[in-house]
Amino acid sequence: MRRYRRLALFAIAMLGILPCMIGLFAHMPRFGEHPLPYGDAINLNGVRQRHVTNMVTAVNFDYRGVDTLGEEIMLIAATVGAVMLLRGSRGEELSARPGRAPGRPIAWRSTGQVLIARLMAPLILLFGLNIIIHPQLTPGGGFQGGVIVASAALLIWLGDGYRPWRRLMRSRPIEVAEAIGAAIYALCGFAPMVVGAAFLQNVLPLGKTGALISGGLILLINAGVGIAVACGFALLFIEFLQETRAEEEPDPEEREA
Amino acid sequence: MNWIPWLLAGWLFFVGIYGVISSRNYVHLVGCLAVVQSSTYVLLLSVGYRQGAGPPIFFHIPPGRAVDPVVQALVLTDIVVGATISALLLALALQVHKVKGTLDPDQLRPLRR
DSSP states (O other), X not given: OHHHHHHHHHXXXXXXXXXXXXXXXXXXXXXXBXXXXXXXXXXXXXXXXXXXXXXXXXXXXXXXXXHHHHHHHXXXXXXXXXXXXXXXXXXXXXXXXXOOOTTOOOOOOOHHHHHHHXXXXXXXHHHHHHHHHOTTTSSOXXXXXXXXXXXXXXXXXXXXXXXXXXXXXXXXXXXXXXXHHHHHHXXXXXXXXXXXXXXXXXXXXXXXXXXXXXXXXXXXXXXXHHXXXXXXXXXXXXXXXXXXXXXXXXXXXXXXX | OXXXXXXHXXXXXXXXXXXXXXXXXXXXXXXXXXXXXXXXXXXXXXXXOBTTOBOSBXXXXXXXXXXXXXXXXXXXXXXXXXXXXXXHHHHHHHHHHHHHSOOOGGGOOXXXX
């Protein structure tokens, strides 16, 4: 009953929204011919002003760096929330037994799978680091590279199994590293204020356009974001994979209470 | 051709919302929410598109005409944050399943004290 009521409500709401949407889209400028004053201004002046060749990075970490700081804090808040929800009885110890669904066979890892995972993990790690350190020149940056680095670590789980992976991925140092990554960003914001500049103003020497070390503060912020994102995703992977372990026996005292 | 991107964005939005409303499983619901979110990506990137222009990366070419970097920056951060939000919602779903033994929204009632 509730289901049909919900669908009816959906239909009514969509009948209201649809004409507005059609009217709005009918008045949009032609596709591909939008007036884009801000984007054009950045495309024209970004290279000259910030000595970076990737304008998306210039927007993300310099012109609108404050917004990205907010995004990063959102990311950390979501990660902390997920970790707090999942932290608990399962899989905290390295010795925890794998959980089993009754009646489901255990799939063994094949040698080929182990080989490919071991070969690919370091390559993907390198690729992720490459993406993290080149945002000022080519597409990339801390957000994308951080996710790739965390996925590279996950390949160890895919190839060698849970315990070797967990032996490498300790929660505590990763938590600390994530906080440090976020702190780097915040400090990059406050440090320019010490020398009398504005929050997040790019006060470092900008370097030569097209060189690896160019863009000043952008590189540093980006490294912070890369660390925070990689560690955040690693923490999420750890917490979710801990859930695959069998539940530990509760203490008899706790059961009585 | 002119209306295809808007049609796609609107379609993704409606399909996603319909999925959220008619969902019988929280994991499916989180997936539908990601679909709704992706409609905003399509919309933003379509607004920033410019006929015949290249990417806003001037490593090999001199600065000048290119698609809008501002909307691309928006979408870029949104994708990563969206992934962590999905993780948060899936963690919630996992806890709901542990406590209630079901993921069907219709089977769940508001918590009583």
